[in-house]
Amino acid sequence: MLKLRYVSTFGLIVMVALCFAANDVNAEVGVTGDSILVGCSNSFSGPLVYPGTQLVNNGLESYIGYINAQGGVNGRKILTQYYDDGYKPQNAVANTKRLVEQDKVFAILSSQGTGAVGATVKYLTQNKVPLLFPFWGEPSPGQKYIFNSFTRYPNQSELVVTWLVKVKGFKRIGILYQDDQYGYGFRDPGEKMLKKLGLKWAAAESYKRGAKDLSAQVAKLRKANLDACLLVATPPPGATFLKEAHKQGWKDTRIISSGPLTDEKYINLSGGVGEGVWGLSLWPDPVNSQDPAVVEYRKIVDQYGKDKDKTPNRYSLFGYFYAKLFVEGLNRAGKNFTRESYIAALEGIKDWENGMIPPVSFSATDHLSQNSGFMVEVQQSVFRPISGWITLKEGTLVPLKQ
């Protein structure tokens, strides 16, 4: 028995050693004469499996497949490598280290989830590996190796509140928020903005994550006689709120859904009672928009998408769009580039017209690709625009072109 234990322990150590023997180095990490390797850790299982698979399989993969079919960028094909983290930060760290150390990727492209992305930031920054356009709502600005994607939650809140007061003339605005950092990310900046405009939350109610019954909150908010009520929730309680409001016959207040709720899946969840809800959309309608860039997106996803479910949605649109922006950077970086010169090339992007969101500009101090949105209303279960693209510049609403 003792010998057996000794042999199996020794064997185990040797086995592990053999499995993970290290490989050597390249001239520029992840780049060869005919290929560029990028990748990410993402959710292919767990709570964010739908966003994850759509973002990667139909988003990143379809645009990269399309570019490769045309011969790649400067004669180089784009190769990809993904690992599943199931939305667990420790797995995201392990996967990201594997991508960087073992697979030797050039950059991490569009990983997902606040905790999962957050866990990898320190490591990537220390090792000077670019983290390009991750899908998270709380980006930390001012980091050289990180380029961020969509409008931050605090900015979304300020934008919506300002629009409601300045454009719609609303005075009595309330909020229902999830009682955690995500909820505070909307509540506190919204409150500051209201204060600047000489107002405050006319009513503020919260619920605990995972709550199933929101009847008390709905009743209180209804009593407050509001012009508008912001709804900062995740899809299931968001849908519960709408159903409860419908049940209690609450009709005289406009409900405004928060950023991540402005999504087709959520509208379906509410079972048809979402009519008339407003929201801030960060993307053109992936299903119905006739903008040429969106039409092209649907065509390319249909042809090159790797997931069985090819219904257009905001996650595959996200992946598609940021793969496109990644390729734009490659085009600008030229034939011979390094991680540093690639970052410089991205920082050189000014007013990049893309037909989907307002022109993208980066600089050495600004690594955020979008800080805007437009207001939509649910009409016959579809988000219809009720404003043009807007952004905030020093507290003032500014219209933008697409």
Added chain:
Amino acid sequence: MQLSGKWKILGWLAALIVLLILPLFLGKYSIFLLSLLAIYALVSLGLNLLMGYTGQIAAGHAGFLAIGAYVTAIVTANFEWLPCPVTLLLAGAISGLIGFLLGIPILRLKGFYIAMATLAFGVVISEIILQWSSLTGGDNGFSVPTAKIGGFEFDSDFKLFYLIIPVTIIMTLLAKNLVRGYIGRAFIALRESEIAAQTIGVDLAKYKTIAFAISAFYTGVAGGLFAYLITFLSPDAFTIELSIDFIAMIVIGGMGSILGSIIGAVILTGIQQVFAGLLDLQVLIFGLSLIIFMIFMPRGIVGMLTDLKEKFN
């Protein structure tokens, strides 16, 4: 077939030296993975003391891991001068104390009801972390400062390896001593029959709560090492699935076996890492391999090895 004492010691020494010089030949990712394996082995060891040796089903060990991790992170952030072994001991002690306190009400429960109570404990801990955001950072997460002893900083996976592996080895040896001693025998007696154990003078309440406390201590220390290695904590890390993974580790490796705990942790984490690249198929293959393990090795790998050995003899 017994090896003589001298050869046995030489063999272990050789294994130890191989393990300690291994990082010189490995890439950073492999070093990181070995450290993660060691941490999970420590949790699995702690869980095995409670489940495998004492027969109490515990389904909330991600909760103890979280307590150890957050205590370490918060203490390190506030008392930078404290040497990291002290912090780790503190993390283990606090987790152990909570394990002890949890053990008291659980004395009244049996079998699957214990599983339910511990499962709930795991969920409650992750909810507390989420809600107590002024201390834990809530959903935004907590960035863990580097582990230090005096002026020396464990600021790379390479250096951390030499913190994590010795701690794991020491605690494994301690566990080995523990299960061979009076306490270990009391645990096993409890597992086999509580009534019989009581008749031979084993204090049921005392040893059950001790088992909970020791198990939580091991997991708490592992949590501290986890915090240093991962460097960023958020409640998403400590889910029910992780608790279930820990149970799977000891079931695969072998219940009531120190070596089984380590083998189980290595195999389960290994399978997860190998299959992470299979994306959508990962969960399916993972589930299937667990079923296959259960059908062909119902007593875990160590159980199978023992059976094989008996056959040959």
